Amino acid sequence: MSGASVLCQSNLLSLPNNPPQNSELNAKFNDQGWLSLLKRCKSMEEFKQVHAQILKLGLFWDSFCGSNLVATCALSRWGSMEYACSIFRQIEEPGSFEYNTMIRANVNNMNLEKALLLYAEMLERGIEHDNFTYPFVLKACSLLGALKEGVQIHGQVFKAGLEDDTYVQNGLISMYGKCGEINHACDVFEQMDERSVASWSSIIGAHASVELWQDCLMLLGDMSSEGRHRAEESILVSTLSACTHLGSPDIGRCIHGILLRNISELNVVVKTSLIDMYVKCGHLEKGLWVFQNMAVKNKLSYTVMISGLAFHGRGREALRVFSEMVEEGLAPDDVVYVGVLSACSHAGLVKEGLQCFNSMQLVHKIKPTIQHYGCMVDLMGRAGMLKEAYDLIKGMQIKPNDVVWGSLLSACKVHLNLEIGEIAAENIFKLNQHNPGDYLVLASMYARAQKWTDVARIRTKMAEKHLVQTPGFSLVEANRKVHKFVSQDKSQPECDTIYDMIHQMEWQLKFEGYGPDTSQVLLDVDEEEKRERLKYHSQKLAIAFALIQTSEGSPIRISRNLRMCSDCHTYTKFISMIYEREISVRDRNRFHHFKDGTCSCKDYW
DNA sequence: TGGCAGATCC
Known part of the structure; x- marks a missing residue:
């Protein structure tokens, strides 16, 4: 945008044509006078008055004064980016301070592309970019996930000889982390002479960005x-x-x-x-x-609490916290509504969910995103309203994605509706989304309907596309360490004890009336083989391990990457009763608390 | 005159 066009479009105070001569009045207002006035501004109105005075006295031609006007207006909480931008464009020869200020303010306001454009403009004009420029430019790249630009900027950092500045290095670490290049982030970190707390924070955050959680904890230890x-x-x-x-x-x-x-x-x-x-x-x-x-509390605190309650299936309480939030005058956003709708869905609150979905659009004027549709399809699907869920998808204002169709597909599996299930699966594959999980759900529906040729067809398709099921695993904490178990795993050092324990448990389970639900096994193999497979699901291995390793009566907490199969669900209910243990299992979607033979989800999941 | 790091979503 050229300076002239900004001048025309804005309601900005006009600049005198010539710098006036230094007058007595000017001198009085000069020095720190205007600066302290600027610092005391608490609103745009006040700021505009000071701005007017500065222009009247011709002080704007003092570049230091112009810079401070820009900085105050751009960075204050009450400030206006547009107005700041217009002042910035009036400065005849903006230097690195002015550019840095504008870049920083744009990043703060999430105008990330704009920030990078300003940086490019800076380079083009040959304006010196200093160590203050980079942290924010790098942050813009981080937030955009713009690796290519980030790498280019790293090059500029070297050219400018700024590679030893701690702030710049920290910015680089975060940028590489957020862009998924953890090795580069580690390289920068390792080459640092002087590390600040923020450097550690950056490198730990970088590992968090790529979900290397164990490494985060190890780095904290380091x-x-x-x-x-x-x-x-x-x-x-x-x-x-x-x-x-x-x-x-x-x-x-x-x-x-x-x-x-x-x-x-x-x-x-x-x-x-x-x-x-x-x-x-x-x-x-x-x-x-x-x-x-x-x-x-801010909006995020409420969001976390609401989705947390949703996660535990405590729908009514989630709705109560949501009304508290609205009463407090915090405007709900799309993310809170994802929490609210998923709360309704996990707790089976169909009527309430539909009401919230409507008021979100009508009262709060929030356009439903793909996530909201996902929740709604889930809500209706779980409640068995498959036809309605399908109609909702057909009427969506945005293109349904694989997740939305996937929700419908799994609902069809629960309610055994092969007809709509096939439509859902077809649509997923049409989107060129080949998630092995979807294939497996479809295959299991065919398996339950005893349509083994179809099962085989799906399996062949999977093999053709080289799709392998993500291995299921369960994590369990014992003695302050996290232990990982994979289905059918025999590599654990304690393997023999765990398998012995499983046999022991089997015995008592049978006595209490548990029978394995072999319909969960997709292979067309005999019953015996199916039973063998079920026995060593990762969750069961983790439970057996925890029973051995933790003291009697202490709770067992498991988290797993895939959804629990219904056999593991039944099995865990029995175990909680037989061994008198509270067992909580977290899967991708929600929590299940098992106690005295029942589960908090009331089998609604 | 000014800088880096952190939390939510089926």
């Missing part, structure tokens, strides 16, 4: 044993997130302890991460406690 930095809030946020994903509440609780020891008053971000960690690791009540004792 930092602590190095002994030069104390873990502080931002680092602990990433590591809490690692605990959340690993399902390790014990490690999470240690981090909570470190936080309480090091910091007197935790900020909103940390508390929100704490809630998320507790809730997703099965300690819903602890999460609720942190939430209820927060003095300041």
Whole structure:
């Protein structure tokens, strides 16, 4: 955008044609006078008045003054980007400070492309880019996931001889992390002479970006044993997130302890991460406690709590928290509504879900995203309203994706509707989405209908496309370590003990009336073989291991990557009763709490 | 005159 066009379109105060001579008045207002006035501004109105005065006195021609006008207007909470931009374009020869300010403000406002354009303009004009330029330009690349641009900028950093600046290096680490290039992030980190807490935070965050959760925790350990930095809030946020994903509440609780020891008053971000960690690791009540004792809550705190309650199938409470949020005057956004709708879906609140879906659009003027449709299809599908769900998809204003069709497909599996199921699967494959899970759901529907030729057809298709099922695994925490089990796994060092335990358990299970549900096994093999396969599902291995390794009566917490099969569900119910253990299992979608032979989902899932 | 790191979504 050229300077002239900005001048025409804006309601900006006009610039005098010539710089006036320095007058007495000018001198009075000069020096720190205007600066302190600028600093005291609390609204655009006040700012405009000061701006007018500055123009009247001709001080704008002092480049230092113009720069400060831009910075104040761009970076203040009450400021206006448009207005700041117009002032910026009036400056005859903007230097790196002005460009840096504008880039920074644009990144803060998520105008990321604009920020990169300004940077390009800077280069084009030959304006010196200094070490203050890069952290924000790199952040723009991070947020855009723009690796190509990031690498180019890394080149510029070398050209400018800024590769040793800690701030720039931290920015590079984050950029590479967010763009999925963890090795490059590690290279930068390892080559650093001087590391700040933020450097550790960046490298841990980079590992979090690529979901290397165990490494996040290991790096926290490395930092602590190095002994030069104390873990502080931002680092602990990433590591809490690692605990959340690993399902390790014990490690999470240690981090909570470190936080309480090091910091007197935790900020909103940390508390929100704490809630998320507790809730997703099965300690819903602890999460609720942190939430209820927060003095300041923001939209995200509410979102985390609402989706947390949804995760645990506590739909009504989620709706209650949602109304609290609205009452507090926080405007709901699309993400909160994803939480609200999924809460309705997990708890089977069909009527409420439909109401929320309507008021989202009519009252809050939020256009449904693909996620909202996903929740609605899920909600209707679970409730057996397959025809209605299919109609909703047909009437969608945006193109349905594989996830939406996938929800319908799994609902069809639950309610055994092969006809609509086939349509859903067809649409998924038409989208050129070949997720092995979808093929398997379809195959299992054919298997249940005893249509073995169709099962074979789907299997062949999978083989042709080289699709392999993502191996199912379960994680369980014992003795402050996370242990991983894969289905049919015999590689564990404790393998023999675990298999012995499984045989022992089998015995008692049979006695209590459990019978394996072999319809879950897709292979056309005999019953005996099917039973053998079921026995060693990763969740069962993890339970057996936990029964051996943890003390009697203590709860067992498992998290797994795939959805639980219904046989594991029944099995776990029995185990919770026989061994008198509370067992919670987290899968991709939700929590199941098993106690005394029943599950918190009331078998609705 | 100014910089880096952190939390939510089927």
